[in-house]
Amino acid sequence: MMRVTARLSDAEIWAALSEVPDPEMPIVNLVELGIVRAVAWADDTLAVTITPTFAACPAYAVIDDSIRQRLQAAGVLDVEVRVQHSPAWSTEWMADAARSKLQAAGLAPPPRHQGDVLQVLLEPVACPRCGSYNTSLCNNFGTTPCRMIYTCIDCKEPFEMFKPL
Numbered sequence: 001m002m003r004v005t006a007r008l009s010d011a012e013i014w015a016a017l018s019e020v021p022d023p024e025m026p027i028v029n030l031v032e033l034g035i036v037r038a039v040a041w042a043d044d045t046l047a048v049t050i051t052p053t054f055a056a057c058p059a060y061a062v063i064d065d066s067i068r069q070r071l072q073a074a075g076v077l078d079v080e081v082r083v084q085h086s087p088a089w090s091t092e093w094m095a096d097a098a099r100s101k102l103q104a105a106g107l108a109p110p111p112r113h114q115g116d117v118l119q120v121l122l123e124p125v126a127c128p129r130c131g132s133y134n135t136s137l138c139n140n141f142g143t144t145p146c147r148m149i150y151t152c153i154d155c156k157e158p159f160e161m162f163k164p165l
């Protein structure tokens with residue numbers, strides 16, 4: 001017997017993709033990070049367009065697999081994951097839900113910059129623990145190239161900020 005693909009609606013597709021965690025930061029999902037850009041049916045194939053957070057993102061293969069597996073679990077037989085590198089991923093695409101989760105995990109979310117990254121890097125960063133702006137930058141690179149390390153002068157603890165891109 002031929003299997004028939006589940007013709008999910010756009011809302012159902014986005015809801016399913018919202019359950020796929022980012023491989024590098026599993027507390028946030030691919031949709032709220034802004035990695036999933038578009039979904040579209042072409043006949044019986046569901047095309048999912050993604051923009052990885054970094055051009056040479058080593059997690060790309062994992063993202064591709066997890067999107068495919070989640071949609072196939074929902075009954076979509078043919079899934080095509082397309083990568084779009086231009087325009088490059090920006091932290092401006094990160095949803096407020098993702099920013100709140102980063103903050104709750106003790107990681108300062110990337111500041112909103114409206115295209116002017118340099119300007120925003122000169123502005124004070126709030127400590128994700130106590131909210132104090134009495135913080136100083138100690139290192140441009142944290143545990144990953146996308147993070148910067150700050151110290152909170154009030155609670156004396158270091159914290160990482162997600163670098164604005």
Ligand SMILES: [Zn+2]
Pocket residue numbers: 127128129130131132152153154155156157
């Ligand atoms: Zn603090």
